Amino acid sequence: SAVISQKPSRDICQRGTSLTIQCQVDSQVTMMFWYRQQPGQSLTLIATANQGSEATYESGFVIDKFPISRPNLTFSTLTVSNLSPEDSSIYLCSAGGGVTDTQYFGPGTRLTVL
Amino acid sequence: RKEVEQDPGPFNVPEGATVAFNCTYSNSASQSFFWYRQDCRKEPKLLMSVYSSGNEDGRFTAQLNRASQYISLLIRDSKLSDSATYLCVVNRDSNYQLIWGAGTKLIIKP
Numbered sequence: 001s002a003v004i005s006q007k008p009s010r011d012i013c014q015r016g017t018s019l020t021i022q023c024q025v026d027s028q029v030t031m032m033f034w035y036r037q038q039p040g041q042s043l044t045l046i047a048t049a050n051q052g053s054e055a056t057y058e059s060g061f062v063i064d065k066f067p068i069s070r071p072n073l074t075f076s077t078l079t080v081s082n083l084s085p086e087d088s089s090i091y092l093c094s095a096g097g098g099v100t101d102t103q104y105f106g107p108g109t110r111l112t113v114l
Numbered sequence: 115r116k117e118v119e120q121d122p123g124p125f126n127v128p129e130g131a132t133v134a135f136n137c138t139y140s141n142s143a144s145q146s147f148f149w150y151r152q153d154c155r156k157e158p159k160l161l162m163s164v165y166s167s168g169n170e171d172g173r174f175t176a177q178l179n180r181a182s183q184y185i186s187l188l189i190r191d192s193k194l195s196d197s198a199t200y201l202c203v204v205n206r207d208s209n210y211q212l213i214w215g216a217g218t219k220l221i222i223k224p
Binding site (some may be wrong): 001007030031041042043044045048092096102103104105106107108 | 133148156157158159160186201210212215216217224
């Protein structure tokens, strides 16, 4: 299994600002994913972070709002731009893919927008 | 219809009881199936993968019925530490994306 770290673990941001979340994996992985989880809800996939190409976004999520970088096989960032209170959520990075499709998660970033 | 549907919760069961979770999925082309566990304010953690022949890991047994597009998880001799939300997860297609059920919350009472 992969060990994944995320930072920051939490942040409180003002409306209109941006937050960049970093995700580091302890080994090279094919696929990295970014999810959002609202309180009491299940996970919603934001995008798949592809190494060497643009991220693939799910319906309802756009690059201007959630730009993603994937400069190498162990690291990715998600930026949540132009923050509004509706962006308050937990953002989770995961890594995995391959034959088994198993994904392992970072500890998450808890974002509160005032 | 949701792509992955789970029993609504919460399930409140006494310690030592057997509890079963059910899950159905809509994409007949799905090939990978998982149960994840998520503790309060923590990230999801893989509990077990689900194989066509069914598989068991200690007190946990997972079953897959492809014809009915149905997955189950059985927990025997439940412990207080089993209290968590259990998430049924299915892959969408060959690009490794996973579709997550809404989760079933389990509360084990002493």
